[in-house]
Amino acid sequence: MSFNTVNISVEAPIENQIQEITYEGVEIYQPPLTLSESLAKYAQKIDFSKTSEADIKKEEALEEAKSDSDSKDAFQSSLWPWDSVRNKLRNAHQEVCVLADVLNVAKDKRYMVLDPVQQEPLETKPMVQIYARKKALGGAANVLLAGAEKLKTSQNEAARNRTTPDFHIELLRLRQNWRLKKVSNTIIGDLSYRTAGSKYLQTGTFEVTKAEEDDKPGTPPSSPLPTSGGAQPTKPSSALKVAIPSELQGVAYIEVLCQKDQEDLCSANINLLGSGAPSSNPDMHWQQKLEAAQNVLFCKELFNQLAKEAVQLQAPIPHMVVGNQIMATVLPGIQLIIALRHSTSADKKSDKQPSPSKSEHDHVLEHSLHQLLREVHHKNTHHPFPHPATGPLGPSKKRMMAGPMAADRHELLEMTKQETLLEQIVKQAQHFIMRMRTEYVLDTIAKEFKDPLISSHWNTLNSPTQSCVKINISTHGYDAVCRTPLVIHVGEKSLKCICRDGKVMNMSYEPQELRDLIFCHINQHQILAVQALAKTMGWQSLGNSNHLGSGPVEPLGNAASCLLASPTGDRIIAIRCEPQASGMQVSVAHSPRTDFFPSRLVTERKWEHLGGQFRDVRLDKMEGRNFLHKMELLMASLTSNS
């Protein structure tokens, strides 16, 4: 090491290191280090613990020489091995900066003054210390007392205000009636019919909050925010507050109208809460408020369903859906209008009035619409039990049997068909109108005709689409002699009449047909009654015909007639009965006249037995309450005469 004068150059060997010698003796050399690799190698050799300046300088010189010779990209790529160097330099720099700052602050004396530490502590008397401690304890005690007092007053407050129940008790009541769950910090309730089988998409969630005690009594009752409509501004009667989404607020109902050419036949208002719509003022009890909201939801679902069906159904006369109104044609000239009326609290009063308070407020249509949707809900949740217990849930019993019974395609298709709500309500409306028409026809006929009495008995038990009326045609005072019973089944679009003799007549929805039928039966009744009366009087019925071929042509049906002979056979009464209002024609013939004057044509008295001329009886001039009475009197007089 003492050969200072002699410079020994140290070079890397020209040959590269041998990495591997293969079996053939070929030597595989290691590839030479690239410039950057060799730089990194050197950089790792730097030892920072060396502090002597000479060393550092030497090394720095070395580094500089190396880095100068390096190309730019080589430096970039060798950032990794330089990292330790850089970090150490930066730490050092930071420390120096902090030191400089501290020195600056201390020197400026603007922010911090360095004082010498006082060596001997200030003399304080122990009593002072005790007083101070006492004071401190007193302060702490005050804080504790204040806290306890606060708790106590709040408890007392709750105890005193027993009239306003506790929040938790209210919540318990709410929970008993509604579905609630806690989502993070809020209590969310659900008023939809989802659990009852509804598949309506709209959610009916509401939020339950605690009513604030310190609600200002002076707040205006109409709060601008729709969601805070449930706020109870003046003296909250309940410790609970429910917030209902704005679209479920207010009052809704479904109006059902049967309209005949712009004239209402009947109207029904569906409102689950009854016709007395609840006032939707903000301080309503939560139960009522929730019920109202649920009602709104129900009405919306019902209307939605009906509207969907109205669009999908292919009726001969297409149903119309306009806005909040569905129009379906029930019978020619008669429309069924179903409308959704939803009034929020603001325009409730104005909306309430226009609904016409018609005489016909049919609660049956109202109820059945309601019932139909409930039924759908029920079906959604109550499936028939699968027959093998492991079978699929859903298909009906009939469908289960389809396989074993070898049902064909048509039968299966029939099974899948189910009536939609709209079809059902249309049918019910049709039946309703049919029933009303039948009632009207029967009543008017009963009013028009006093002679044979027409009494109708409606069955008390009937289905929404079928009812039955029994009609008795009888004559006052002669009920035992003859009565004509009729049974009319009122269906959806047709009437079925079962007559006295077991004949079945099918009629369409036109009321005139029923009217004609009843007229015919009145006539038949009269003829039959006269014959029955004659039998009791000892008269003989010579003949009768319900469909007389002679005489003028009747506008409807045929005239009926009968011929009666007195017990001695010398008198004959002929009765002709026309279905038109003109009614009865009665004629009398005396076969051997009491007085006989031989003429040129009729020379002998015996020819008089052949029957004589008929003379009309003017019934309206006769005594008697009704036709049969008159006939009885007539027969009696004719019998006694002989």
Add this chain to the structure above:
Amino acid sequence: MANRALPQSKEALLKSYRTRLKDDVKSMLENFEEIIKLAKGEHDTQLSRLTQCEQDTYEMHVRSANIVRAGESLMKLVSDIKQYLILNDFPSVNEAITQNSKLFRTKQSECDQKLMSLRDDMAADLYDLEEEYYSSINK
């Protein structure tokens, strides 16, 4: 409660209630102990006595406030547990539902009965009326 398999979140919630209770009670006790320790006042510090007094006073206030806070937190815990019980007490809810349904069923049968009796009354009245009508002069 333990014998029933609760969902994870419910379990965690219950555990959190338990820890809250313990924490609050512990905080009350600890703060109280600390106050007592401060009142003894036997600890040597580098601070001057006066500063030490101020600090002690301040610390006592804070600790007593902590006790109050723990108390209120316990009240809140009670309320939370009540709420939890109300919202998740399904047996009682089921009971309420059965009771309600029973109530409505009795109401329904009552209504039915009333309707039936009304029908019977009406039928009887109608019978009388018909009798009267058909035997009257003006039919």
